[in-house]
Amino acid sequence: MAAKNILIVDDDAKIRTLLRRCLEGDGYRVVEAHNAQSVRAAFAAEDFDLVTLDLNLGAEDGLDIARELHRDHDVPIFMVTGKDDVIDRVVGLELGADDYLTKPFHVREVLARVKSVLRRSGKRDRDEEAQPQDDPWLALDGLKVKLDRMLLVDRDGHECDLTTADFKLLTAFLNHAKKPLSRDRLMDLIDGQDWAPLDRTIDNQVARLRKKVERDPTRPSLIKTVRGVGYVLTETPVATTL
Template identity: 40%
Template sequence: MSHKILIVDDDPHIRQVLAFALGKAGMQTAEAGDGESALDAIAAQRPDLVVLDINMPRMSGLDVCRKLRAADDLPILFLSSRDDEIDRVLGLELGGDDYVVKPFSPREVVARVSAILKRGGRALEEAGALRPVTHGKLRLDPQSWEAQWDGAPVSLTVTEFQLLLLLASLPARVFTRDAIIDRLHGPGFAITDRTIDSHIRNLRHKFASAGGPDLIETRAGIGYRIGPCRGGSA
């Protein structure tokens, strides 16, 4: 069954170009020209991923993301103007999985959509097929895509789950940002360090709220590794 992608942009030409490119890649597409229509379309028939423009009139893509993240971990790929770096970072911190900067190549959008939909193929390989990974009070189940802290569920986006699964699967290893990008998306994938840092901040915030402030350690000048995950004080 092909994946269904909802394209949300107030520019009909961009929607048409992306619909053609994604369709050529074997995906089904639906379109929405504004945030309100996007939320209605998602409620009517949930897609597998949303390509979401940040800058739209009335309801911005960031507002749409906020509403979705209140109750859903639906994957989101943001479309952003070149000069809107603050919005891009905010979009990731709100729970976006990735972003593409306008003007973009349709091929790049397809590649990033495909990378998200693979649901962490490389991360799953590191996890040893589909066996659950337990580390301290953290438990990750790749089959059900569920994360738990001390038995309580923690809602994660696709990319957050992928990243955490990678770190937890190799607890002795310190991963550079480039190594994380290579494992999740493949070598040469154009993602900035700030993107990885935003996902790390999101994970720390979510698990700190659940009683796990020691989820991820930073090794200065190197990168990240999974923390002891014992809870209590970091």
């Protein structure tokens, strides 16, 4: 089996060297980039199985690079950054980042998380290959959802693209319709990692999803808050045609 191809994006040469040695020592093939231009050049030359991305790239914003990667390339993003602001984490996850780790870090944790992201990505690839091409659309309160294509068609018949974070959260609700889900349970379903007790990331993601699925996001009726518990999808989706 060919070695997985990983792109390290960081403006600190010492960090790039540390990550390169860690990943190459475990059998991965590594390419380095220090800014948006070198990221574009790397992808013009070859494809990658994963990108590790620093958010603080000197004069450049790593979130802009994340947006570009999400728009132009189907590649998992593992944010390894010195920024520990919860807003940056929320924005990163909303842009489709698959994991987030702050500096300073231990190389063994980086390696473990890289393996986890690649494993989850590989499972998604296998699942997509196994799915028949005629998987049904799901109807839900006037909406239509195509999970294998990450598409949402609104009540006026317009397509709304879902971010990876939106897709994971919506899938969790669809798979547990009418079952109240705690914030911890939702985090486990969409990311499979531990979060701080006061972390409000899931509330921000639910609010973002409500803007796309609710008739009136200020008075949600489809994804309702369950006081003292978390959230619940109030309707059961049914198979339909577009």
